[in-house]
């Protein structure tokens with residue numbers, strides 16, 4: 362396959378970036394999108410050019426490292442799929458593909474397609490955890506949990522923190538991410554004691570990180586490679602409101 | 613310490629309204645008040661089809677208690693101010709949150725009504741101001757009478773430019789309600805799979821009903837089917 366790639370190149374956080382066009386001739390339909398970029402990078406290196414920087418780790422759709430806007434859609438055209446799991450057979454020969462980094466004030470570009478998603482980690486640090494006493498491991502089945510709750514918590518826990526929701530949102534809001542993290546803990550008994558404080562603290566951090574607010578456009582959920590639903594956002598809204606109305610401090 | 617909540621050095625109202633979710637909840641709550649008002653307003657105005665006596669009697673009824681009238685007016689004014697302020701503030705935050713634009717950004721899931729909410733909001737704000745000066749105070753009305761509501765609207769929509777502006781505003785209102793009512797459920801924490809179809813249907817029916825109801829009144833007068 363022959364492809365024309367228009368890729369965002371930016372030397373560093375403060376450099377001005379620009380699109381650079383590349384022609385690739387030796388793309389196999391069996392390659393993943395990242396393998397296609399690997400091959401391009403090899404060619405660039407052989408020519409003495411600087412390879413294109415992009416994030417990747419597991420390459421099996423579970424770590425959330427790979428992240429890029431492909432033709433205006435986070436992770437590219439295939440639904441429920443990370444870039445590393447997208448394959449070139451979905452493209453026609455001769456296609457032009459535009460590739461750019463996530464764009465948000467909270468996600469500064471480090472280089473080319475790599476952005477700093479530390480803001481998401483700090484939201485987790487602000488409340489996306491449960492406090493447990495250390496010591497002997499508790500009996501695994503000691504706390505009964507309904508199957509429906511487990512299923513819903515697991516659906517929310519599928520979030521891999523890739524940031525596609527922020528990238529897709531016209532407001533660059535991190536609501537889907539924050540809400541998924543708050544929900545997967547908030548649906549389980551272990552998450553109850555800190556539920557109100559979690560909502561308040563995570564939302565405060567989310568706002569501090571300069572993400573936009575949520576307008577319920579729904580672009581986030583559509584772009585999510587793990588199909589996290591908008592329902593989690595309603596839950597976070599409800600938790601936040603409850604925390605404000607009922608907590609004596611903090612809220 | 614990790615796991616502990618730092619004391620918030622502000623009152624809860626400031627902390628709440630200072631957050632994006634708090635602003636959004638205020639927007640939804642004031643939106644619900646305004647939705648209640650426009651629904652009642654549209655239903656009441658349909659009395660224009662029952663003739664001058666019915667509409668004018670309805671107008672008198674609304675003004676029969678000065679106390680209630682002003683409670684309603686102040687509530688609505690506060691709702692509009694809070695609604696517009698939170699909308700403006702969230703719009704600004706959203707613009708700041710993405711300083712550099714995508715070269716290519718495909719819209720995948722959002723509705724037309726959600727994407728026109730902000731523009732439509734500005735149209736509605738302009739409309740609300742004009743409408744108050746037009747049919748409440750009569751400031752910009754060519755032949756205003758405080759007691760003859762019926763006569764006022766007949767004169768109002770004999771002017772084509774005014775008719776067109778009202779129709780554009782009602783289109784904006786319909787779009788606003790189509791996303792707004794659906795979205796308000798979400799913002800107020802009411803999203804259950806059982807509710808999803810209901811709230812979409814409710815938003816659509818109310819948006820079309822209210823927007824069409826007002827528009828029919830305006831059109832009927834403009835084309836002299838009434839009066």
Ligand code: HEM
Pocket residue numbers: 575576577636639640642643644646647650692695696699700702703729730732733734736737740788789791792793795796797798799800
């Ligand atoms: C003063 C003029 C108005 C302006 C400037 C305005 C603006 C807006 C904006 C920008 C939003 C969405 C903001 C966001 O989510 O980012 C919104 C939501 C909404 N508006 Fe308005 N609006 C106005 C009047 C009205 C009126 C007259 C009604 C009702 C009849 C209304 C009902 C709603 C509702 C229910 C929502 C949804 C709240 C939510 O998403 O939870 N608005 N408005």
Ligand code: FES
Pocket residue numbers: 416417418419420421422423424425426427443444445446
């Ligand atoms: S590289 Fe891990 S999800 Fe794509």
